[in-house]
Amino acid sequence: MSGVNLVSKRLQIVICLVLSTMFNSAGFAADETLLERGTYLMDGIAACGNCHTPKNPDASDVEGMAYAGSFVIESPNFKAYAPNITMDIETGIGSWSDEEIIRSIRDGLRPDGTLIGPPMPSPVYALMSDRDVEAIVAYLRTVEPVNNVVPKTVFNITLPTSYGPPVTTVTDVSKDDPIAYGRYLTYTLGHCFDCHTPLEENGYNFDRIGESGRVFDNIFGLGFTTVSLNITPHKQYGLGEWSDKEIKRAMQEGVSRNGRSLVRAMPFPNYQNVSEEDMNAIVAYLRSMKPLPAD
Ligand code: HEC
Numbered sequence: 001m002s003g004v005n006l007v008s009k010r011l012q013i014v015i016c017l018v019l020s021t022m023f024n025s026a027g028f029a030a031d032e033t034l035l036e037r038g039t040y041l042m043d044g045i046a047a048c049g050n051c052h053t054p055k056n057p058d059a060s061d062v063e064g065m066a067y068a069g070s071f072v073i074e075s076p077n078f079k080a081y082a083p084n085i086t087m088d089i090e091t092g093i094g095s096w097s098d099e100e101i102i103r104s105i106r107d108g109l110r111p112d113g114t115l116i117g118p119p120m121p122s123p124v125y126a127l128m129s130d131r132d133v134e135a136i137v138a139y140l141r142t143v144e145p146v147n148n149v150v151p152k153t154v155f156n157i158t159l160p161t162s163y164g165p166p167v168t169t170v171t172d173v174s175k176d177d178p179i180a181y182g183r184y185l186t187y188t189l190g191h192c193f194d195c196h197t198p199l200e201e202n203g204y205n206f207d208r209i210g211e212s213g214r215v216f217d218n219i220f221g222l223g224f225t226t227v228s229l230n231i232t233p234h235k236q237y238g239l240g241e242w243s244d245k246e247i248k249r250a251m252q253e254g255v256s257r258n259g260r261s262l263v264r265a266m267p268f269p270n271y272q273n274v275s276e277e278d279m280n281a282i283v284a285y286l287r288s289m290k291p292l293p294a295d
């Protein structure tokens, strides 16, 4: 019996491998429409709804309020409310042009020229490719308008007037280099280091990228505090000894290596939609990082 099972398991694996190569060599990216790409990103690695969709006490999304904004995100530097980014004309971004939405995401500037402050991760979205940012706009255009007025963010810091020169053209990062592509997925699209880098008095300490220790007070307004963990390949403090499967399980199921359930700060349900190919690139990139703290 078990021999037969083993053979059929092997056969299944072979079939999967053949199918996945066919899928890749067919170049699915070329056939993918902008809206399909946008849906894949929004339901997956980009997870804008992790901040822009209000949450129930169990951290699930409030029904009928997708991207309608309004829960508080607190830090010593701000008490922020992610705005309504539905297509509602009055209280959302329904009246903004595609170019204006793209500028708000990558340059962090509203149509009236004011700066969008943290924690909106525009400084990392500046590296988002033209195709991906256009795909996200194509998706946002399909979001149901919700009339919802959101309070204004209060900043305890002085914001700059801009994050840098305007973003013009950003080309796609090729999947042929899994580490560069993995960096694009983690650093840019997933803004992982926004949460996983220590935030010090003067901002992020970029010498300690991925080392963690960032405290989240009252995350999603749900009343609990959590601290992000070390995702560098440090053998003792980071993911150095973890298997690929364990890293994927933490991201997609919210279970740490020792079996502990992780606090729902990361959007696990979204990361479940990230393709195997993209998950492998993310893991490859994390493994290529500098282990921290330095020995
Ligand atoms: C970490 C939380 C977070 C994530 C992730 C995030 N945002 Fe934001 N976003 C915010 C906050 C907070 C603001 C408002 C900041 C302020 O008040 O200055 C904002 C502002 C915006 C605005 C300006 C809206 C307005 O009316 O001023 C747009 C558009 C926007 N975000 C789109 C997006 C998109 C698209 C994504 C995903 C690609 C995204 N955001 C991801 C937190 C986030």
Ligand code: HEC
Pocket (backbone or CB within 6 Å): 050, 185, 186, 190, 191, 192, 193, 195, 196, 216, 226, 227, 228, 229, 230, 231, 247, 250, 251, 255, 256, 257, 261, 262, 263, 264, 265, 266, 267, 282
């Ligand atoms: C909104 C903030 C946020 C974002 C975005 C985020 N994380 Fe996390 N992550 C956390 C927090 C907080 C924890 C720890 C939760 C806990 O300890 O219960 C965590 C835990 C982890 C763990 C488990 C570590 C361990 O020791 O158990 C891994 C792996 C991880 N994150 C990887 C990633 C990757 C890769 C990305 C980007 C694709 C990412 N995270 C994006 C906040 C975030």
